Structure formats: C-alpha cells, structure tokens
Amino acid sequence: MNNNNYFDFMGKAICKKLKEKMPNGLRNSLSPVIFEIKAVIKHSKGRREAKKYSGMLLKLNIGCGDNTKDDYVNIDYSCKKCLHLDLRESLPFDDQSVSIVYSEHFLEHLLEQYALQFLRESYRILIPGGLFSVGVPDGQVLLESYANGQEIKDFKILDLPDVFPGNPTRMQIVNLMFRGFGHKYMYDYETLQRILTSIGFTNIYKRSFDPSIDSEQRRDWTIYVDAYKPK
Numbered sequence: 001m002n003n004n005n006y007f008d009f010m011g012k013a014i015c016k017k018l019k020e021k022m023p024n025g026l027r028n029s030l031s032p033v034i035f036e037i038k039a040v041i042k043h044s045k046g047r048r049e050a051k052k053y054s055g056m057l058l059k060l061n062i063g064c065g066d067n068t069k070d071d072y073v074n075i076d077y078s079c080k081k082c083l084h085l086d087l088r089e090s091l092p093f094d095d096q097s098v099s100i101v102y103s104e105h106f107l108e109h110l111l112e113q114y115a116l117q118f119l120r121e122s123y124r125i126l127i128p129g130g131l132f133s134v135g136v137p138d139g140q141v142l143l144e145s146y147a148n149g150q151e152i153k154d155f156k157i158l159d160l161p162d163v164f165p166g167n168p169t170r171m172q173i174v175n176l177m178f179r180g181f182g183h184k185y186m187y188d189y190e191t192l193q194r195i196l197t198s199i200g201f202t203n204i205y206k207r208s209f210d211p212s213i214d215s216e217q218r219r220d221w222t223i224y225v226d227a228y229k230p231k
Contacts (some may be wrong), residue, residue, distance in 0.1 A: 042077065045223035050083060050092040057127070058098045062107025063087065067215060070100070087115040092122045098125045104135040104215060106224070111184045119199050126229040132201060135214060138223040139186035146170050156157050192225050201227035 022030075053073060061072040064082065068074040076082040085092070088110065101122045107115055122132055145155050155173055167175075178186055189206050196204050204227040209219045 016159065019060055021025070023182055039077070039086045042084040043089055046084040046086075050085070053097075054094065058093065060093075060098055060102065062101060062103035064104075064111040065108065067104070069102075069213070072100075072201040087118055091118075091125055093125045096130075097125045098122075098130060099127055100131045100133065101126060102133045102213065105137065105218065107134055108136045108183045108185055108187065109157075115157070115185060116195070116199075119195065123199050123201065123229060128229055129231040130229045132196070132227045132229070133207075133213075133224070134227075135222045135224045136187045136192070136220055137183070138175075138188065139191075140188040140223075141221055142174060142186070148176050164205075187223065189223055189225065192223070194223070196227045200229070202230050203228045 006228060060069075061069045061074045062076075064074050064076050065079055067080065069080070071122050074082040075085050075087070077084055077086065087106075095131060107118070115147045119132075126132065142155075144150075150170070152168065152170065152173070155170070177183065204225065207224050207226050209222070214222070214224065
C-alpha cells in the first residue's frame with residue numbers, strides 16, 4: 001500500500017469511527033450539510049456544461065434517474081450520464097429555449113417553495129405554446145384507498161412486497177408515500193391545476209398514461225397532467 005492509499009484508508013477509518021461515536025442527532029444534522037456542499041459543486045459543474053446547449057431548441061427530461069430519453073436533455077442529480085443540476089436553483093437555460101419540460105416522479109421530491117421555483121423556471125424557459133408535462137404519485141388514490149378500507153393487496157400505489165417485507169398496515173403505506181423515498185409534498189389534480197394556473201399555464205388537463213413516454217411500472221398510481229405556456 002503506497003502512502004496515498006494508506007492515508008486514504010486511514011482517513012476513511014477515522015471518519016467511520018467518529019461517525020459511530022456521534023450522537024444520532026448530530027450525525028443526522030451533519031448529513032444534510034455534506035449533501036448540500038456536494039450539491040453546490042455538482043450544480044456549478046452542471047451550469048458550465050449546460051452552456052453547450054445555448055442557442056438550441058431543447059426538450060428536457062427532468063429528474064429522470066436512469067429513465068433517460070433520446071432527443072431530450074436528461075437532467076438528474078445522481079445519474080452518471082445525465083446533466084447534473086440542483087433543480088432547486090435557477091435553470092441554466094435561456095428564456096423561451098425549450099419546447100417540452102417533462103418530469104415523472106420528481107416534483108414530489110421538492111419542498112413546496114422549491115417546487116414553485118422549479119415551475120416558474122419551467123415557465124420562463126418554455127417557448128410560447130410549449131408543453132409542461134408532469135407525473136406524480138396520486139395522493140387522491142392513496143388517501144381514498146386508506147379511507148375506504150381498501151385491502152393492502154389492492155392499494156394501487158407500488159410493488160408493496162419489495163418495500164415492506166411482512167404485513168404492513170394501511171397507515172404505514174400512507175406514511176411511506178408521504179415521507180418515504182425522499183418525498184416532500186403530495187399532489188392531487190386539484191392542487192396541481194391550481195398551482196399551474198397561478199404560475200400562468202393554461203389548457204391544463206389530466207391526461208391518460210402514454211406508453212411512448214411514461215413508465216409502465218407507474219401506470220396505476222400516477223397522476224399525469226399536461227399544461228401549456230400561452231402563445
């Protein structure tokens with residue numbers, strides 16, 4: 001082991017020991033700070049990379065994970081082959097430079113104020129007549145399933161056995177969708193329609209699942225909404 005590898009190994013070992021000795025509250029408080037530092041670095045690099053799209057008419061696939069799409073600029077914080085951007089910040093694209101902003105199971109990961117920021121930015125960069133298309137977990141389906149005493153096996157929310165080994169309660173499923181997976185805010189059509197209207201979007205409607213662009217595994221428990229920037 002050379003000196004660099006040795007010090008790297010020792011540094012990781014010391015960090016691991018310190019982490020084990022930390023009180024839970026302190027450890028949990030430091031984790032977001034580390035994440036935010038990394039986010040600043042990634043976003044700065046992503047903004048520089050985004051300059052290559054200047055002057056082009058774009059289609060954006062936002063928060064896509066590994067579900068990348070051809071002919072789109074695929075944007076995700078974690079996906080290695082995507083443009084890395086912190087989507088809580090301003091988008092590094094020119095006004096009226098995008099024809100479509102598409103996102104599926106991303107918006108619910110933003111706190112309400114950051115979701116509004118993202119929607120305003122999407123409106124700014126869309127061309128007149130441009131499309132904003134969003135898919136999010138359907139909060140109405142979830143809560144109706146709970147309130148109506150739906151059997152666990154009939155909850156059309158996700159593949160439950162992979163998430164909950166054993167026998168979950170209906171309230172555990174509700175908590176999972178509201179607080180699990182990094183979710184910060186749940187939507188139904190009424191809420192999305194009202195928010196999109198306040199931003200300035202028009203011709204807002206709940207659309208059907210589209211197999212040409214949407215993810216099959218999310219068909220039954222996602223609400224898809226299209227909205228347009230006025231011409």
